[in-house]
Amino acid sequence: MKINGNEIKPGNVLQHQETLWAVVKVEHVKPGKGGAFAQVEMKNLIDGRKLNERFRSADKVERVRLEQKDFQYLYPQEDMLVFMNTETYEQIELQADFVGERAAFLQDGMMVTLEMHEERPIGITLPQYVTLEITEADAVVKGQTQSSSYKPAMLENGVRVMVPPFITAGEKIIVDTELVEYVRRAD
Structure with missing residues (x-):
């Protein structure tokens, strides 16, 4: 579906230069001289490269629905x-x-x-959270408090995460798949 250049919003997927682009950032600019335009930062969905493009309100772009x-x-x-x-x-x-x-x-x-x-x-x-078992966790350093710091631990899938000192090997924890970090103990 065709939209005007000033209707582009972050998150839109556009067909531009014969490929698909995800809109990352949009800045509407009104210079003292000349017409207003949207400065659009896009990321190529196929190869990951970035592109900055200007679209005037009269420009038509193809918005794609995935x-x-x-x-x-x-x-x-x-x-x-x-x-x-x-x-x-x-x-x-x-x-x-x-x-x-x-x-x-x-x-x-x-x-x-x-x-x-x-x-x-x-x-x-992927699902935002997954439950995984800790295969190895560093020992707690004496004098280390719960709030002071985290320690490294290895998950059953081979990924390293930082966990609170009270977590030990063999426990199951919930991990955020986007941030790759500890969320809480699994029930």
């Missing part, structure tokens, strides 16, 4: 990750690089949301 579909993570296969569409039971394989470092948080049967454009995956959203 389709969101639920998929279930099945298993890793070499450098690929296999997911299944929960409605059609159709399986797709994605490069592990597509998910990035957060691939370490994928668990068998985990539900994820894929953002699709013309049946092509553009982005992936």
Whole structure:
């Protein structure tokens, strides 16, 4: 759907220069001389590069709506990750690089949301929180208080996080997958 240059908002996905861009930041500028324009910072959804572009209110840009579909993570296969569409039971394989470092948080049967454009995956959203077991945690330093500092710990998936001193190996904790940090003890 076409929108005017002054209607662009952060979070929009635009078709520009024959590729897809996510709008990161928009600044409306009204110079003393000349017409007003929107200074738009965008990130390429395919290769991650950034672009700063000016759009006047008369400029028309194509706003794209991404389709969101639920998929279930099945298993890793070499450098690929296999997911299944929960409605059609159709399986797709994605490069592990597509998910990035957060691939370490994928668990068998985990539900994820894929953002699709013309049946092509553009982005992936994992659950915000996952429960994982601590495999090793540094010993508490004598005199260290609960509020003073955190200590490093290794999770069962090989990721290191900082945890409070009272957390020990063998305990299950809840981890934020976006920030990759300790949230709380699991019940």
